[in-house]
Amino acid sequence: MIDRRQLLALFSAALLAIVLTIASSDADARDSGAFVKDLGDRAIEMLTSKETSKDEQERRFRTLLREGFAIDKIGKFVLGKYRRKASKGEIEDFLLLFEDYIVSLYSSAFRNFSGETFNIKRVVKTKRARDTMVITQIVPTNNGAPTKMIFQVRTIDKNFKILDIRIEGVSMIITQRDEFTTYISKHGGTVAALIDALRKKTKDLKTRAKDDKK
Amino acid sequence: MILTSHSEHQKNRFRYVPLFAGVLLLGGCAATKGADDVNDPFETVNRAIFDFNLELDRAILRPAARTYADNVPERIRRMVHAAINFIRTPIILANDILQGDVDRAGITMARTMTNLVLGFGGTVDAASEMGVEFHDEDFGQTLAIWGAEEGPYLVLPLLGPSNPRDAIGTGVDSFGDPMNFFAEEAAVSLPRTGASAVDARSRNLDTLEDLERTSLDFYAAVRSLYRQRRKDEIKNGESQDPVPIPAISFEGQTAPATHAKGRDDSKPTVSFEEGVDKPRADKSRDLVPTGTGDGTKPDTERAKKPAGEKPNISLENEQKVPATSTGDKPA
Numbered sequence: 001m002i003d004r005r006q007l008l009a010l011f012s013a014a015l016l017a018i019v020l021t022i023a024s025s026d027a028d029a030r031d032s033g034a035f036v037k038d039l040g041d042r043a044i045e046m047l048t049s050k051e052t053s054k055d056e057q058e059r060r061f062r063t064l065l066r067e068g069f070a071i072d073k074i075g076k077f078v079l080g081k082y083r084r085k086a087s088k089g090e091i092e093d094f095l096l097l098f099e100d101y102i103v104s105l106y107s108s109a110f111r112n113f114s115g116e117t118f119n120i121k122r123v124v125k126t127k128r129a130r131d132t133m134v135i136t137q138i139v140p141t142n143n144g145a146p147t148k149m150i151f152q153v154r155t156i157d158k159n160f161k162i163l164d165i166r167i168e169g170v171s172m173i174i175t176q177r178d179e180f181t182t183y184i185s186k187h188g189g190t191v192a193a194l195i196d197a198l199r200k201k202t203k204d205l206k207t208r209a210k211d212d213k214k
Numbered sequence: 215m216i217l218t219s220h221s222e223h224q225k226n227r228f229r230y231v232p233l234f235a236g237v238l239l240l241g242g243c244a245a246t247k248g249a250d251d252v253n254d255p256f257e258t259v260n261r262a263i264f265d266f267n268l269e270l271d272r273a274i275l276r277p278a279a280r281t282y283a284d285n286v287p288e289r290i291r292r293m294v295h296a297a298i299n300f301i302r303t304p305i306i307l308a309n310d311i312l313q314g315d316v317d318r319a320g321i322t323m324a325r326t327m328t329n330l331v332l333g334f335g336g337t338v339d340a341a342s343e344m345g346v347e348f349h350d351e352d353f354g355q356t357l358a359i360w361g362a363e364e365g366p367y368l369v370l371p372l373l374g375p376s377n378p379r380d381a382i383g384t385g386v387d388s389f390g391d392p393m394n395f396f397a398e399e400a401a402v403s404l405p406r407t408g409a410s411a412v413d414a415r416s417r418n419l420d421t422l423e424d425l426e427r428t429s430l431d432f433y434a435a436v437r438s439l440y441r442q443r444r445k446d447e448i449k450n451g452e453s454q455d456p457v458p459i460p461a462i463s464f465e466g467q468t469a470p471a472t473h474a475k476g477r478d479d480s481k482p483t484v485s486f487e488e489g490v491d492k493p494r495a496d497k498s499r500d501l502v503p504t505g506t507g508d509g510t511k512p513d514t515e516r517a518k519k520p521a522g523e524k525p526n527i528s529l530e531n532e533q534k535v536p537a538t539s540t541g542d543k544p545a
Contacts, residue, residue, distance in 0.1 A: 077459050105428055126456045133454045142288065145342070152456050164457050169446020171457055175438045182252065182434035197430050205428065 032153040033123040035160040036134040039068045040118045047110035054108075054209060061107035062099070070154065070161035071099055077163075077173055079191060080181035086191035094191060097198050104205040115141045130155045131163070253366050254437065260369040264433050267374055271415075279415035291416070293337045298410050299348055300329055300336030304392045309351035313359045318450070321346060349450065353390075354383025358448045367437055375440035 046060045065071060075098040076083055076091070083091065117139045124133040134151040152164040164173040180194055187193035254260060283291070303326050310319035325341040325348065333340035342348055357379050358364070365378040373384065388394065394403060429435040446453060 073459065077457075124454045126454075128456055128458075130461070131456045133456060135454065143343075144292075145347070148451065150454065152459075154459075163459050168443070169449075169451060169453070170439055170442045173457055173459070174442060175435060178252065178438035179429055179431050179435045182437075183431045186431070194430075201428070201430060208427075 032132045032155075032160050033120045033134050035068075036136065036151050036153065036162070037118075037120050039064065039162075040136075043110060044113060044118070047107070048113040050111055057111075058103055058107045061110075062103050065099070065102065068160075068162050070156060070163050071095075071102070073161075074163060074173055075099070078177040078180050079184075079194075080177050082181060082184050082189070082191050082194075085189070090191045090195065094195055094198070097195060097202065101198055101202045101205075104202050104209065108209060128154075252434075252437065255366050256368065260367065261433055263369040263371055264436070266371065267369065268432075270372070275411060275415050276419070279412050279419055282412050283416040283419060291413070292339075294409065295413050295417075296329070296333065296339040297337050298406075298413055299339070299350075300326070300333075301393055301406065302350070305353075305387050305390070306349070306351045308390065309353060309356045309387075312353075312356045313351070318349060318351070321349070350447070352380075352383050353386040354380035354444070355448050357383055358444075364441070364444065367441070375436060380444065 043064055046064065047057060052060070072095055075095040078098070079086065079091075079094065086094070119137045119139065121135045121137055124135060126133060131152060131154050134153055136149045136151065138147040138149055140146070148168055150166040151162050152166070153160050154163050155161075164171050166172070183197060184191060184194050187197070286294075303322065307319060307322045307326075310322050325346055326336075328341040328344070328346070329336050329339060332338075339348060362379045364380070368376045368378065368381060370376050370381060373381075376384070393406075425435055425439075426432050
C-alpha cells in the first residue's frame with residue numbers, strides 16, 4: 001500500500017507535469033503571435049516607402065515571403081486534386097511561377113499603407129497540434145471599422161510559417177484553390193494549362209505595374 | 215417580420231411554408247460534397263447571368279459608386295451608411311430572435327436606442343464608437359441556423375451570387391420588412407434600394423477591381439468569396455478553425471536555400487501521394503481535407519446552440535482552447 005507521503009509526491013509530480021505542459025504550449029502559442037507581429041512590423045518597415053524602386057520592393061517582399069510563409073506548401077495546396085495528376089516537373093514549374101505570381105500581386109500592396117495599426121488580439125490553439133490561429137485586427141486611421149485578419153501559423157522544423165491569411169472570413173488559400181481548380185477543370189484538366197495562364201497573367205501584371213510607374 | 219400584426223400579411227406568410235420545407239429538403243440532398251467539389255450544377259447559366267450582371271455593373275452601378283466615393287465627403291458617406299444600417303434594424307432584430315440569439319438581439323436593441331438618441335436618429339453610429347459594433351443578420355442565415363444547407367450555387371439577375379437558401383432568405387426579409395409596409399410606394403423603396411446598392415458597392419470598389427484584374431477566373435473567385443463570406447456570417451465571424459492543409463511527410467527537408475537555386479538538386483524524393491497512401495497514425499487526420507476548413511457541416515454548427523443551451527453535439531472543429539493573449543499591443 002502506498003503511504004500518504006508517496007501519494008502526495010506522486011500527486012505533486014503529476015500536477016507539475018500538467019503545469020509544465022500547459023506552460024510550454026502557452027509559450028508556443030504566444031510565440032506564433034509574436035512571430036506574426038514581428039513579420040508585420042518588418043513588412044511595414046521595409047515595404048511602405050514610396051521611394052523604393054519596383055525591383056527592390058519585389059526583392060524585399062520575396063525575402064519576407066520566403067521567410068514567413070510556407071509558400072511551397074501553399075502552392076501545392078492550391079492545385080487541389082490536380083496536384084496528384086501533375087508530373088514532378090510541372091509541380092516544380094508551377095511552384096516557381098506561383099511565387100512570382102504572389103510577388104507581383106502583393107509586393108506593391110504595402111505602398112498604400114497609411115498608418116493603420118496592426119494589433120495581435122489573441123492566439124488560438126487548434127486541434128492540429130502544430131497549427132495556431134493568430135487573430136489580428138487592422139484598425140484604419142480614420143477610426144473606421146477594423147478589419148479582422150486571421151493568420152494560420154504552423155510550426156515547421158521549429159520555425160513558424162504562415163499557411164493562410166483569412167480576411168473577414170475569406171481564406172486566401174481556399175479562394176486561390178477554388179479559382180485555380182476551376183480554371184484547370186475548364187481547360188482540359190491539366191496543370192500545364194494553368195501554368196500557361198499563370199505565366200501570361202504574371203507577365204501582364206508586371207507590365208501593368210511598370211506602366212503605372214511611368 | 216414578426217413585428218407586424220397585420221392579419222393579411224400573417225395569412226400571406228403561410229404561403230411560404232411549403233417553400234421553407236422545399237429548401238430544407240433540397241439542403242438535405244445537397245449535403246455530400248468533396249473538398250474540390252463546387253456544387254454548381256447550373257454553372258453555364260450562372261456564368262451567363264454573371265456576365266450580364268457584370269456588364270450592368272460596369273455600365274451603371276460601378277460608375278455611380280465611383281462618383282459617389284470620389285465626390286461625397288467621407289463624413290457624409292459614413293452617415294448614409296449608418297442610416298442604411300439603422301433602417302435594417304427590424305430585420306436584424308427579428309432574425310436575431312428567430313435564431314434564438316438573445317445576446318445579439320439585446321445588442322441590436324441597445325444599439326438602436328443609442329443611435330436613435332445619441333446618433334441623431336440613426337445617422338451617426340454612436341454605438342460603434344462606444345464599442346458596440348454593428349452586426350447584420352438575414353433570413354438566409356436564420357435558415358442556416360435552423361439546419362438548411364445552402365444548396366447549389368446560383369447567380370441571380372441583378373442580385374448576384376446566391377443559393378436557394380439565401381434567395382428565399384432575401385425574399386422573406388424583403389417581404390417581412392416593416393419598413394416596406396410603411397413605405398410601399400416605389401417612391402420610397404427604390405431610393406432606399408439604390409442607396410444601399412451604391413453604398414455597398416462603393417465600399418468594395420478597389421477590392422473587386424483588384425480581384426477582377428488579378429484572377430484567372432473571376433467567376434470562380436467570386437463564387438468562392440461568396441460562399442466563404444456566407445459561412446463566416448452564419449457563424450457571426452467567430453470561426454477560427456484552421457484550413458486542413460495536409461502535413462507532407464518531407465516537410466522540413468526543403469531548405470530555404472533551394473528557392474534561390476531554383477529547386478534543382480535537393481528536391482525531396484518523397485511525393486505527396488505516398489503521404490496519402492501511407493498515412494501515419496498521427497497524421498492521418500491531417501491528410502483528409504474536410505470541405506473548406508469548416509468541418510463537414512459548417513452551416514449548421516451554430517444551429518446546435520440556441521440561446522442558453524449548451525450544444526449537445528460537440529463538433530471536433532469547435533475546440534477553441536482559450537489561449538494566451540499577446541495583448542493588444544499597438545503597432
